[in-house]
Amino acid sequence: MSIKRLLTPALIGKGQMPTIFSSDQHQQKTVTPAQDWQKAERTEMNEVAAATLPDNSAPATDSPPVVIDPKPEKHAYINRASLESPYFPTWCPGCGNFGVWTALKNALVELQIPEQExxxxxxxxxxxxxxxFNRVYGFHALHGRAISNAVAIKAANHRLKVIVVAGDGDTYGEGLNHFISAMRGNHDITLLVHDNQVYGLTTGQTAPTTDKGTKTKSTPFGSPEVPINPIGMALTADATFIARGFAGNIRHLTEMIKRAILHPGFSLVDMFQPCFTFNKVNTYHYFRERIYDLQQNEFEANHKVLAWEKTFDHEKLPIGIFYEDPYSVPFHASLSQLEEKPLTELSIAEVDMTEAIAPYV
Structure with a gap:
């Protein structure tokens, strides 16, 4: 039986709670997950989490049945139970997505965001x-179009916290134009980019962030292209919050995501996310030998030129906040039409088009 949460314009506008449907709407349904083929890998990821998180916040190592309440309490804050999905991830053993997934859930719980927001x-x-794998209001966009959909949702109801979860190919390849446009407009969305430097879902082709010379299925003699610089590109497009994290440091990544969500304006968190299956170079070991925390090295994230210079560190890879504009004014706050309420709370009956169409009738 499929149990899913739906996002509709009515939900965006009215802030109603999710529709959980089944053959019987008035009884709790117990869903037993499919066989866990990745338990060994998940146990390894839990060890990473245990070293960086409070004891009570590491995910469980077993897969008990998940109880889905068809009528959750309205206006409840997001918590670990409310995030539980009956579907366990299908990612490869060792995938960095597990670390990102854990950090995102930690951030949502710690910020105590109401579910309907x-x-x-x-x-x-x-x-x-x-x-x-997340039981929240969500929208699965077309390839390269996640940012544009997020901008539309935020424009319709700026009371919502809007997060984009996408890959390096989805963002810096197919979605590059939307990436630049959203930064220039300073739309108040949080963009989390899983940067594994390869197209993983299509089994290992060269991506926009793949290092020059890397051999992949699409470049068997080595990639002839220079990789793009996501942090540098964000700086030149005037993004107002720019950070980088690492899937192997869950506590640090959790803090980066929290800071990004709280920032008023466009926020980018580019995340080093190892792909065990198709990228044998940029592994956990590779990153742990090279990364260093900008803030622990007394770097102040208020100077674009200094931040730009840090983007060219290749022997040592900086993580942390590159730049943050403390005076950021998000797109919706610059529009007088939205000062009092979002579009979803405005009535079209209040709009008088008579003068606008007069020349044509």
């Missing part, structure tokens, strides 16, 4: 499969 938009790719 959050929407997550997912792109297409391994990262986008997270749409089935």
């Amino acid at each position: 959050l929407v997550i938009v997912y792109g297409v790719g391994c990262s986008g499969n997270m749409a089935d």
